[in-house]
Amino acid sequence: MAGTGDNCMTFMTAASFASTVELGIIYAIMALGVFISFRTLNIPDLTVDSSFTLGAAFSAVLCTSGHPELGLGAALLAGCLAGCVTGLLNTKLKIQPLLAGILVMLGLYSINLKVMGGRANIPLLNQTTVFDILQGTSLAGYAEWLIPLAMLLFVTLFLLWFLKTKLGFVLRATGDNDQMVRALGVNTDTLIVLGLAISNGLVALSGALIAQYQSFADVSMGIGMVIIGLASVIIGEVLFGLNPLWRRLLAVIMGAVLYRLVIAWALELGMPPTDLKLVSAIIVALALAMPVIKRYLEQLKRKLNAARQERGGRV
Numbered sequence: 001m002a003g004t005g006d007n008c009m010t011f012m013t014a015a016s017f018a019s020t021v022e023l024g025i026i027y028a029i030m031a032l033g034v035f036i037s038f039r040t041l042n043i044p045d046l047t048v049d050s051s052f053t054l055g056a057a058f059s060a061v062l063c064t065s066g067h068p069e070l071g072l073g074a075a076l077l078a079g080c081l082a083g084c085v086t087g088l089l090n091t092k093l094k095i096q097p098l099l100a101g102i103l104v105m106l107g108l109y110s111i112n113l114k115v116m117g118g119r120a121n122i123p124l125l126n127q128t129t130v131f132d133i134l135q136g137t138s139l140a141g142y143a144e145w146l147i148p149l150a151m152l153l154f155v156t157l158f159l160l161w162f163l164k165t166k167l168g169f170v171l172r173a174t175g176d177n178d179q180m181v182r183a184l185g186v187n188t189d190t191l192i193v194l195g196l197a198i199s200n201g202l203v204a205l206s207g208a209l210i211a212q213y214q215s216f217a218d219v220s221m222g223i224g225m226v227i228i229g230l231a232s233v234i235i236g237e238v239l240f241g242l243n244p245l246w247r248r249l250l251a252v253i254m255g256a257v258l259y260r261l262v263i264a265w266a267l268e269l270g271m272p273p274t275d276l277k278l279v280s281a282i283i284v285a286l287a288l289a290m291p292v293i294k295r296y297l298e299q300l301k302r303k304l305n306a307a308r309q310e311r312g313g314r315v
Contacts, residue, residue: 016264016268017261017264018145020260020261020263020264021257021260021261022144022145022148022213023210023213023260024256024257024258024259024260024261025145025148025149025152025253025256025257026148026152026206026209026210026213027206027210027228027232027256027259027260028152028232028252028253028256028257029148029151029152029155029202029203029205029206029209030048030052030202030203030206030207030225030228030229030232030256031228031229031232031233031236031252031253031255031256032155032156032159032202032249032252032253033048033198033199033200033201033202033203033206033229034048034199034203034226034229034230034232034233035229035233035248035249035252036159036195036198036199036202037195037196037199037200038229038230038233039175039233040163040171040172040175040195041171041174041175041192041195041196041199042175042176043090043097043175043192043195043196044097044098044101044226045083045086045097045101045196045199045200045226046098046101046102046105046226047082047083047086047101047104047105047108047196047200048101048199048200048203048222048225048226048229049105049222049223049224049225049226050082050104050105050106050107050108050109050112050222051078051079051082051083051108051200051203051204051207051222052203052204052206052207052210052221052222052225053108053109053112053207053217053218053219053220053221053222054075054078054079054082054108054111054112054115054204054207054222055075055076055078055079055203055204055205055206055207055208055211056075056207056208056210056211056217056218056221056222057112057115057116057122057211057217057219058071058074058075058078058115058204058208059071059072059074059075059207059208059209059211059212059217060116060122060124060211060212060216060217061115061116061117061122062074063124063127063128063129063211063212064122064124064127066128068127068128068129068130068132068212069130069133071208071212072130072205072208072209075204075205075207075208076201076202076204076205076208077201078204079200079201079202079203079204079205079207080197080198080200080201080204081197082104082108082200082204083193083196083197083198083199083200083201084193084196084197085104086100086101086104086196086200087100087189087192087193087194087195087196087197088193089103089104090192090196091188091189091192091193092189109219112219113219116217116219120218120219120220121216121217121218121219122216122217123215123216124211124212124215124216124217125215125216127215129212129213129215130147130209130212131143131144131147131212131213133147134146134147144213148209148213151205151209152253155202155205156249156250156253159249160245160246160249162198163245164245167191167194170186170191171191171194171195174186174188174191174192174195175195203225203229207221207222207225224277224280227277227280227281227284228259228280230284231255231259231280231283231284231287232252232255232256232258232259233252233255234255234283234284234287234288235255235258235259235283235287236250236251236252236253236254236255236256236258237251237252237255238287238290239251239254239255239258240254240255259280259283262279262283263276263279263280266279
């Protein structure tokens with residue numbers, strides 16, 4: 001273990017810690033997208049698994065054509081379109097949100113393959129990416145930090161602004177009580193489509209960045225992304241709180257980074273990579289069950305105190 005790594009974290013080298021945090025920053029954009037669908041709209045959207053790959057596919061294809069920046073923009077728009085389709089299936093065809101997400105997720109698998117030209121994997125080695133923008137400057141060595149961090153900051157400030165606008169307030173109210181919002185004469189169908197478009201757009205943008213960061217896009221790279229996003233959201237909320245809004249968004253970001261650190265720690269301890277999805281599922285299950293577990297522990301504590309007092313009274 002390198003000495004500087006020990007100063008950062010005792011279980012990994014400085015380089016490993018840095019790359020883990022970089023990944024956490026990129027995945028935080030995806031986690032913010034999941035936050036919009038899962039927390040703001042209260043919709044468990046499984047489109048995420050395929051919209052992440054959709055963003056990576058567009059990013060990789062346009063990178064190979066020499067347009068990495070355009071790849072990020074195309075990924076964002078493609079993700080928004082995927083979210084719109086899920087929203088329309090739910091609102092106009094009255095398909096349950098969970099099933100609508102599954103249908104779009106399945107359909108996108110074939111579309112992703114078509115975008116990638118029928119290839120299951122597109123390598124980006126020796127291709128120009130957005131991380132080469134700072135080449136030739138004094139900041140070139142920090143590009144893998146600065147570019148994702150700048151994009152994450154922009155996305156966070158956008159959400160912080162948007163969710164405090166009149167439209168954003170109504171969007172949040174739709175997730176809390178859509179019947180009340182409809183009673184006020186607001187078209188909740190439009191809001192749901194808009195929310196899912198923003199959510200999947202951010203997820204696809206994260207996938208596009210990951211593809212250029214890792215120098216490849218794979219048709220199966222989005223599997224389990226919804227679990228990673230949920231884990232990031234829930235871990236952040238449990239550890240860092242829910243209110244006010246800026247703190248909640250920051251909690252999601254910190255949850256994403258912390259999740260990547262936990263996964264890196266598990267790998268450092270020798271856990272097989274094939275077990276990581278199981279670990280993610282367990283983390284999400286425990287975090288979701290935390291209120292029930294906490295309530296049970298409080299009841300158990302009260303019973304033990306009552307029994308102790310009863311024994312003391314007998315003495």
